[in-house]
Amino acid sequence: MGSGDPPKGDYGQGKDALERVQAMMQWTPQGRALGFEVTKLDGAKVWGRAPYKAELIGDPETGIIAGGVITTFLDQLSGMAAVLAMREPTTVATIDIRIDYMRGAEPGRDVLAEAHCYKIGRNVAFVRAVAYEDSPDNPIAHAAAAFMLNTQGKTGANLRGKKT
């Protein structure tokens, strides 16, 4: 169990930012097991991919991926957006997440998603996310989530969000 501290640094900024954020995604055993990837960063926005895998099928008749995979993907990518919105990144914990499923994901295709931390306070970050195959205009699912920032007693300017 346990593989040390999460990767340190200002995750979303500068050279190799994408590699650092990808390393953080892979730091999570469940994210690793599902094969989650981070593909693009922009401020407090993050884009990712959940590859299609036969072992993740939720409906064997159609081959549609399980809703739980979309839940886990949107939860993790949303948490990543919250981390990217912080000046001094730390871990976050999901307070709640609400997910609307518009339709099943297309069988055999990777699921893409983007998450945006649109508001961050001293203790709580608010994130919206959408999952799709080609474009957010044709969504599979939408999520709205709140995250508690694990500030370990530290509050103040160092944790106030940067511009989103």
Place this chain on the structure above:
Amino acid sequence: MSPQERLTAALARIPYAGFLGVRAELKGDELTLVLPYSEHLVGNPLLPALHGGVVGALMELTAITQLAIASKSERFAKTIDIGVDYLRSGKPVDTYARARVIKIGRRIANVQAEAWQNERSQPIAAMHGHFLVAD
């Protein structure tokens, strides 16, 4: 086949249920899904804590399975929306979930679910959702 065997067979057909490693226990018409602890379910290896998405997925699976039992349907309903409240971090131990069907309408069902670990009175998460009843 007994209801328990039918249920076990139905879950065995879902690859994702196998990926998570869940198994079903049926007492009368009340279902408990059991999620044995496994390293690949962890979200935060520092604490360590189960991934919130996994706990959400467990409750959603419990809800649609309990709904299939309540509506005496062989098919699983489609999820319309779920809201998951996280109450405590999931420890690296076995997790259980039960669901309560609040209402089954002609097209939509309303279901609540809870997940807990060592103590039933100390839930780690709660879920409520709407599901499109299979026609």
